[in-house]
Amino acid sequence: MPVVGAFCVTVHKDACINAQVPGKCATCVEVCPYEVYAIDGNGQVAVQNYNACVGCRICAEFCPENAIRINPAESEHLTRYPWTLGQVEEIHHKALTGEYLLRGFGTMGPLPHFDQILVVPSQLAAEPPKDKYREECEMEVVIGEDTCEKPIRLKYPVIFPAMSFGALSREAKLALAIAAAKMGIAGNTGEGGLVEEEPYYCHGYVDKEETQKKWEPGGYLVVQWSTGRWGVSADFVRAGDAVEIKIGQGAKPGMGGHLLGAKVTEEIAAVRGIPVGSDALSPCRYYDVLSFEDLKKQVAFLRDITNYEKPIWIKLGPSRPYDDVRLAAEAGVDAISLDGIAGGTGASPDLVTQGAGIPTIACIPPAVRALKDLGLHRKVKLFALGGIRNGLDAVKALAMGADGVGFGTAAEIAMGCRACMACHKGNCPYGITSQKPELRARLDPEEAGQRLANFIKATVEEIKILTMLSGHSDIKDLSEEDLRAVDPNTAAITGLKLIGYERRMPWWENEHGN
Amino acid sequence: MSRVLDAKGKDLRAVSTQLKEMIAVGGGGVTLKNAAHLHGLCGGLKSGEITIEGNSGDYLGVLNDGALIRVTGDAGKYVADNMTRGTVLVDGDTDYGAGQYCYGGTVVVRGSAGDFTATMNKGATILIGKDVGDEVGTYMLAGDLVIVGNAGHNLGNYLIRGNIYVGGQWASLGHNIKEEPLTEADVDKLQGYLAEYAIKADPRAFRKLTPLSEKPFYK
Ligand SMILES: Cc1cc2nc3c(=O)[nH]c(=O)nc-3n(C[C@H](O)[C@H](O)[C@H](O)COP(=O)(O)O)c2cc1C
Ligand code: SF4
Ligand code: SF4
Numbered sequence: 209m210p211v212v213g214a215f216c217v218t219v220h221k222d223a224c225i226n227a228q229v230p231g232k233c234a235t236c237v238e239v240c241p242y243e244v245y246a247i248d249g250n251g252q253v254a255v256q257n258y259n260a261c262v263g264c265r266i267c268a269e270f271c272p273e274n275a276i277r278i279n280p281a282e283s284e285h286l287t288r289y290p291w292t293l294g295q296v297e298e299i300h301h302k303a304l305t306g307e308y309l310l311r312g313f314g315t316m317g318p319l320p321h322f323d324q325i326l327v328v329p330s331q332l333a334a335e336p337p338k339d340k341y342r343e344e345c346e347m348e349v350v351i352g353e354d355t356c357e358k359p360i361r362l363k364y365p366v367i368f369p370a371m372s373f374g375a376l377s378r379e380a381k382l383a384l385a386i387a388a389a390k391m392g393i394a395g396n397t398g399e400g401g402l403v404e405e406e407p408y409y410c411h412g413y414v415d416k417e418e419t420q421k422k423w424e425p426g427g428y429l430v431v432q433w434s435t436g437r438w439g440v441s442a443d444f445v446r447a448g449d450a451v452e453i454k455i456g457q458g459a460k461p462g463m464g465g466h467l468l469g470a471k472v473t474e475e476i477a478a479v480r481g482i483p484v485g486s487d488a489l490s491p492c493r494y495y496d497v498l499s500f501e502d503l504k505k506q507v508a509f510l511r512d513i514t515n516y517e518k519p520i521w522i523k524l525g526p527s528r529p530y531d532d533v534r535l536a537a538e539a540g541v542d543a544i545s546l547d548g549i550a551g552g553t554g555a556s557p558d559l560v561t562q563g564a565g566i567p568t569i570a571c572i573p574p575a576v577r578a579l580k581d582l583g584l585h586r587k588v589k590l591f592a593l594g595g596i597r598n599g600l601d602a603v604k605a606l607a608m609g610a611d612g613v614g615f616g617t618a619a620e621i622a623m624g625c626r627a628c629m630a631c632h633k634g635n636c637p638y639g640i641t642s643q644k645p646e647l648r649a650r651l652d653p654e655e656a657g658q659r660l661a662n663f664i665k666a667t668v669e670e671i672k673i674l675t676m677l678s679g680h681s682d683i684k685d686l687s688e689e690d691l692r693a694v695d696p697n698t699a700a701i702t703g704l705k706l707i708g709y710e711r712r713m714p715w716w717e718n719e720h721g722n
Numbered sequence: 723m724s725r726v727l728d729a730k731g732k733d734l735r736a737v738s739t740q741l742k743e744m745i746a747v748g749g750g751g752v753t754l755k756n757a758a759h760l761h762g763l764c765g766g767l768k769s770g771e772i773t774i775e776g777n778s779g780d781y782l783g784v785l786n787d788g789a790l791i792r793v794t795g796d797a798g799k800y801v802a803d804n805m806t807r808g809t810v811l812v813d814g815d816t817d818y819g820a821g822q823y824c825y826g827g828t829v830v831v832r833g834s835a836g837d838f839t840a841t842m843n844k845g846a847t848i849l850i851g852k853d854v855g856d857e858v859g860t861y862m863l864a865g866d867l868v869i870v871g872n873a874g875h876n877l878g879n880y881l882i883r884g885n886i887y888v889g890g891q892w893a894s895l896g897h898n899i900k901e902e903p904l905t906e907a908d909v910d911k912l913q914g915y916l917a918e919y920a921i922k923a924d925p926r927a928f929r930k931l932t933p934l935s936e937k938p939f940y941k
Contacts, residue, residue: 437804442765482863513762
C-alpha cells in the first residue's frame with residue numbers, strides 16, 4: 209500500500225559506518241528492494257524515498273551496526289479514527305489510479321480470534337495432568353484410514369496449507385517440502401502446479417527415483433486441484449499423496465486465486481501455461497462443476513485416477529461452515545480444510561481480505577457439529593486454518609474439535625518474513641514471495657527448511673504441553689471442556705463455557721443440547 | 723476384432739479396473755457397452771483405443787493423457803476435461819463444457835456442442851462439426867477452436883491466446899477479441915483438420931478470431 213510516510217526510517221549517524229567512512233558500507237542500499245536508500249553525491253547513505261518503505265525491516269536486520277530503526281507512523285493518526293493513516297492513503301490510492309487496493313498477507317485488525325479463549329488446566333476435578341517429560345502424548349493423525357489403500361499418517365496434527373508456486377518462490381516451496389519431510393507432516397502444491405522436486409523432497413528423498421533418503425522420517429505432498437487448473441495433468445494428480453479440491457480460501461472466499469503479472473516469470477508462465485507477465489486469474493468457481501452432483505462425480509473420478517489409493521480432500525473458505533462442511537463430507541471426501549477470514553494470501557483485494565468471511569474461531573464449532581450430525585467426526589478429518597500462530601492457537605482449535613491445523617503465514621514468518629504485507633508486489637526482501645533471482649538468492653532452501661522444522665518442532669512441543677496439562681495423553685481427547693471463553697461475545701460465538709459463569713450461553717444449551 | 727466390455731450394472735471402479743487391465747495386456751481396442759451411467763470414465767489413461775457404443779456420461783476422458791476415445795452416440799457434460807494428450811472423438815453431440823481446461827490433445831465433436839465449450843483451453847485442438855452454444859472459448863489461453871457451424875453469444879470472452887475459427891455466424895463476441903483476416907497458413911491448417919476428420923466444409927469460408935491483448939487485466 210503506497211502510504212505516505214507509513215514508516216519512519218531513521219539511520220543513526222553515530223552508529224552508521226558509512227556516515228563515518230563514506231563508501232565503506234552500503235548494506236541497506238543493497239538489501240532494500242524498494243529503493244528507499246541511495247548513495248548521495250558524497251558517497252553517504254541518504255534516505256531518498258520514505259514513502260516507498262513497506263516496513264519489512266530487512267535493512268535493520270542486515271545493518272552490521274544496528275543503526276537503523278523502522279517505526280510505524282500510524283500511531284500519530286490513531287486519534288483521527290476513523291480517518292486513520294491507512295484509510296486516508298487508501299482513498300488517495302484510489303483517487304490517483306482508479307483501482308482498488310490489492311495486497312498480500314491476511315486480515316489486519318481486531319476480529320474475534322483465539323486470544324479470547326483460554327485453556328483449562330487440570331487439578332482435582334478432572335483427569336490429573338500428564339507429565340510432559342516422562343509420559344507419551346499421542347499426536348498422529350491418519351487420513352483415509354478406512355477408505356484409501358494408501359492413507360496419510362501425519363506424525364503431528366499439522367499441515368502446511370496450499371501455497372502456490374508463483375505466489376511463493378521455488379526456494380520457499382523447496383524449504384516447505386524439506387520441512388514436511390523432516391517433521392513427517394504434509395506439504396501442499398497450492399494451485400500453481402508442481403515444482404519438480406516437491407514430491408520426492410516431501411518424501412525425504414533428494415532424487416526422483418527415491419533411492420537416496422536425506423530427511424527423516426519423510427512426509428507427504430498434497431496436490432491441489434483448483435478452478436484455474438494451472439499445471440494440472442494426470443501425472444500431476446498422481447504425483448501427490450492426496451488430492452485437494454479447492455473451493456475457496458479464507459483471505460478471498462468467493463474469488464479465485466490471483467497471481468499478479470509482476471510475478472509471472474518465464475518459469476511460472478511455462479508451468480501455468482500463460483503468457484509471461486500476464487495475470488493468472490483463477491475463476492471464482494469451477495467451470496466444470498455446475499451442481500453438487502458434479503462435485504461428487506469429481507471426487508469419484510479423482511479417486512479412480514489415483515487408483516483408489518489416495519485421500520481426497522476439500523478446502524473451503526469461511527462462509528456457512530455448518531452447511532458447507534456437511535456438503536463437503538457428503539461429497540465423499542476424507543479430509544476437509546476450513547480456512548477462516550484470518551487466512552493468509554499471496555494477493556487479494558484488501559476489502560475482501562478484511563471484510564468477507566467469518567473468523568476462524570466461529571468456523572470450527574459449526575463444522576464439528578456438521579460432522580457429528582453425519583456421524584463422521586474424527587472419521588473425515590477436519591483441519592482448521594487461518595491465523596494459527598503457535599501451539600496455543602493450535603490446541604484451542606483441536607479442543608474445539610478439529611483434527612489438525614495448518615500454518616501458512618506462520619510458515620512464511622518462520623522462513624524469515626517480517627509481515628510487511630507487500631507480497632503481491634513480487635519484491636519480497638527475504639526471497640519468499642518473490643520471483644526475482646537476486647531476491648530469491650537470499651533464501652537457502654535447506655536453511656529455511658531447518659528453520660521451518662525448528663518452528664514446527666517447538667510448536668508441537670507446545671501442543672504437547674497444553675494437551676498434557678489438561679489431563680490428556682492423546683490430542684483426540686481434547687474437548688470443548690478444556691477451553692473457556694474470556695468474554696460473553698466469544699462464548700456466544702463459539703459455544704464455549706464463559707469464565708466465571710462456568711456454563712455455556714443459554715441458547716447453545718437449548719439449541720444443541722450437548 | 724475389438725474386445726467388448728459390458729458396463730451394465732457396474733460401477734466406475736469395476737469398469738475402470740477391468741478396462742485398465744484390458745489395455746495393459748494389449749491386443750487391440752476395447753468396445754464399451756452400456757456405459758452411459760458412468761461419469762469420469764477413461765480418466766487419466768496414457769494409452770488404449772476405446773470405443774463407447776452409444777452415449778456416454780459426464781467427464782468422459784477427464785485428464786486423458788494419450789488414449790484414443792470414441793463415442794458413437796452423444797457425450798455428456800465436460801468431455802475430455804483437462805486433457806493433456808490423446809484424442810476424444812464424439813460422433814453425436816456434446817452437452818455443456820466439452821474440452822474445458824485442456825493443455826493438449828484433440829477433441830472432435832461431429833455434431834453440436836453446448837455452452838462453455840473449450841473454456842480455459844490451454845492448448846488443445848477442438849473441432850466442432852456443427853453449432854456451439856453461448857460463452858464458448860471463454861478465457862482460452864492457447865490452442866485452436868474450430869466451429870464449422872454457428873456460435874451463440876459472447877464467443878471467445880476474454881480470449882488471451884489461441885485462435886477461434888468460425889464457419890457460420892456468431893450471435894455476439896465477448897471482450898478482448900477481434901476478427902482477423904484468414905492467412906494461407908490458416909487455410910492449410912483448417913484444410914488439414916477437416917480432411918483428417920472427414921468434415922465437409924470450405925476452409926476458405928471460415929472467419930478467424932484472435933485476442934486483442936494478451937494482458938487485458940494487467941497494465
Ligand atoms: C503466499 C500464499 C499463497 C497461497 N496460495 C494458495 C493457493 O494456491 N491455494 C489455496 O487454496 N490457498 C492458498 N493460500 C492460503 C493458504 O492455503 C491458507 O489457507 C492460509 O495461509 C491459512 O491461513 P494462515 O496464513 O493464517 O495460516 C495461500 C496463502 C499464502 C500466504
Ligand atoms: S522497505 Fe524494508 S528495507 Fe526498505 S527501508 Fe523499509 S524496512 Fe528498510
Ligand atoms: S513474505 Fe515477504 S513480502 Fe510478504 S509480508 Fe513477508 S517479508 Fe513481506
